[in-house]
Amino acid sequence: MTAEPMQLALLPGLLCDAELWRPQIEGLSDIAECHVADFKSQQTVGEMAATVLDQMPGTFCLAGLSMGGYVALEIMRRAPERVQRLALLDTTARADSAEQTRRRRGLIQLAEKGNFKGVTPRLLPMLIAERFLENDELKSVILGMAGRIGRDGFLNQQKAIMTRPDSLQELAGIKVPTLVLCGRDDVLTPPDRHEEMAAAIMDADLVVLGGCGHLSSLERPADVTAALRCWLLR
Numbered sequence: 001m002t003a004e005p006m007q008l009a010l011l012p013g014l015l016c017d018a019e020l021w022r023p024q025i026e027g028l029s030d031i032a033e034c035h036v037a038d039f040k041s042q043q044t045v046g047e048m049a050a051t052v053l054d055q056m057p058g059t060f061c062l063a064g065l066s067m068g069g070y071v072a073l074e075i076m077r078r079a080p081e082r083v084q085r086l087a088l089l090d091t092t093a094r095a096d097s098a099e100q101t102r103r104r105r106g107l108i109q110l111a112e113k114g115n116f117k118g119v120t121p122r123l124l125p126m127l128i129a130e131r132f133l134e135n136d137e138l139k140s141v142i143l144g145m146a147g148r149i150g151r152d153g154f155l156n157q158q159k160a161i162m163t164r165p166d167s168l169q170e171l172a173g174i175k176v177p178t179l180v181l182c183g184r185d186d187v188l189t190p191p192d193r194h195e196e197m198a199a200a201i202m203d204a205d206l207v208v209l210g211g212c213g214h215l216s217s218l219e220r221p222a223d224v225t226a227a228l229r230c231w232l233l234r
Contacts, residue, residue: 006084006232007060008032009052011068012039013090013215014157015120015146020065023221024228031232032061039067040153045164049074053082061232063087063179065217066189067157073167076174087179087231089224090186090214092193093200095166104158116151129185129213138218171200178204179231183212183219205231 008028010021018025018036025034035056042048048071052062062083064072069091076083096104107119120143125133132138149157180198182191191208198206207227212220 005031005033007057008034008232009056009060009062010034010036011048011052011062011064011071012036012145013066013068014161015123015142015149015154016065016067016215017145017148019141019145020215020217024217024225027221027225028229028232031229035060037068037071039071039157039160040149041156042160043156044160045070045074046078048160049078053079056082058082059084061085061087063089063228064091065089066091066214067161070161070164070167073170074164077167077170080173080175083176085177085179085231086174087181087228088194088197089179089181090183090189090216092189093167093171093197094193095164096162101162104162108155108158111151111154116154119154120146126188127214128219129183129211131211132213132219141218142215168196168200171197172202174201174204176203177231177234179207179227180204181207181209181216181224181227183214183216184208184210185212186214186216188214 012020021036037052039048059082062072069088111119178201180194182194184191198204209216209220209223217224
């Protein structure tokens with residue numbers, strides 16, 4: 001008798017859509033039915049969390065990257081009984097610092113002035129490891145996602161991120177098997193943020209991938225897929 005596939009919610013980061021998770025959707029298709037959230041229209045992390053909870057059946061496994069991690073932690077705050085397993089990739093439990101908020105406001109102003117297409121090229125050196133900056137195929141995927149999210153989606157997402165709550169104190173209450181994963185060269189949410197989360201969560205495994213930046217699911221797709229498979233099956 002064939003086992004029913006696990007239900008897996010995949011939550012994308014800022015300016016990202018289902019393409020962020022394409023390698024994992026394909027690589028985990030034998031064990032998981034993947035559902036990728038659409039975060040273009042919501043204006044708060046709470047609204048994003050509510051969307052996922054409305055769309056997912058009963059109980060499910062939950063993985064979020066960057067902004068998706070912020071939403072995953074909000075889901076754990078609202079409905080921990082519905083989450084069977086949690087994966088936090090290239091993210092942080094901390095709220096934005098004053099400097100991060102200042103940077104986001106600058107990008108918002110750039111987009112509002114009609115220069116939205118200039119936002120992603122500015123972000124690229126922070127999104128991927130230096131060795132991938134000449135990878136035209138990867139850059140095309142990232143720019144394509146940003147184009148589909150669009151200016152209004154970007155503004156909604158940035159405003160949601162800036163107003164998210166700090167989740168550090170919530171980590172000790174997470175009781176499900178948890179994967180904490182990041183790229184060693186992630187400059188937006190560096191490894192020490194992930195060490196912090198893994199230390200605070202009771203049942204957490206930490207994976208740090210060398211030669212990898214913030215968009216680990218695209219930069220090191222096979223390794224991220226393998227880590228998620230171990231997490232789902234352990």
